[in-house]
Amino acid sequence: xxxxxxxxxxxxxxxxxxxxxxxxxxxxxxxxxxxxxxxxxxxxxxxxxxxxxxxxxxxxxxxxxxxxxxxxxxxxxxxxxxxxxxxxxxxxxxxxxxxxxxxxxxxxxxxxxxxxxxxxxxxxxxxxxxxxxxxxxxxxxxxxxxxxxxxxxxxxxxxxxxxxxxxxxxxxxxxxxxxxxxxxxxxxxxxxxxxxxxxxxxxxxxxxx
Numbered sequence: 001x002x003x004x005x006x007x008x009x010x011x012x013x014x015x016x017x018x019x020x021x022x023x024x025x026x027x028x029x030x031x032x033x034x035x036x037x038x039x040x041x042x043x044x045x046x047x048x049x050x051x052x053x054x055x056x057x058x059x060x061x062x063x064x065x066x067x068x069x070x071x072x073x074x075x076x077x078x079x080x081x082x083x084x085x086x087x088x089x090x091x092x093x094x095x096x097x098x099x100x101x102x103x104x105x106x107x108x109x110x111x112x113x114x115x116x117x118x119x120x121x122x123x124x125x126x127x128x129x130x131x132x133x134x135x136x137x138x139x140x141x142x143x144x145x146x147x148x149x150x151x152x153x154x155x156x157x158x159x160x161x162x163x164x165x166x167x168x169x170x171x172x173x174x175x176x177x178x179x180x181x182x183x184x185x186x187x188x189x190x191x192x193x194x195x196x197x198x199x200x201x202x203x204x205x206x207x208x209x
Contacts, residue, residue: 025205029175070097148168
């Protein structure tokens with residue numbers, strides 16, 4: 001009994017230590033227009049999310065108003081760094097509560113060096129009653145002093161490109177941003193268009209000190 005109790009106490013201590021080491025955070029936000037990879041989703045969209053991270057491993061969820069129901073994302077993965085390089089591998093699922101769109105499932109890869117990051121998403125779209133469609137999305141982002149520029153392009157069964165330039169900063173603990181997006185994505189009714197987007201957000205940390 002004493003040996004069994006000791007094992008339980010050790011396991012309990014390990015579990016508590018790991019739980020305390022996990023960093024939890026949440027976020028809320030609003031965008032004057034919700035575009036994703038240059039594709040229109042909804043005007044004036046509110047969002048919220050929740051994340052957990054431990055030694056590079058992460059998992060979380062994020063949801064946004066898309067007008068006809070909500071988009072709910074689930075994701076997990078690992079990020080790390082070696083000297084000036086950063087890297088990541090993960091998976092994301094995009095789900096919808098109404099008929100706005102069907103499910104997307106992606107493998108996500110990233111590689112960065114100093115202020116430049118390349119991201120690749122290899123995914124499938126369920127396509128409602130149509131055959132499943134495959135796509136690859138590649139983007140490159142450069143960031144400096146709050147400014148950023150991103151260029152992205154679809155290939156395989158999807159077609160389209162977009163360019164985004166923006167600036168983000170923090171004012172009185174609130175994240176604010178402005179961006180200009182030019183997209184030619186022909187998915188979800190997207191056309192060649194210029195869009196100015198304003199964003200406001202707030203992050204919350206629940207990690208134990």
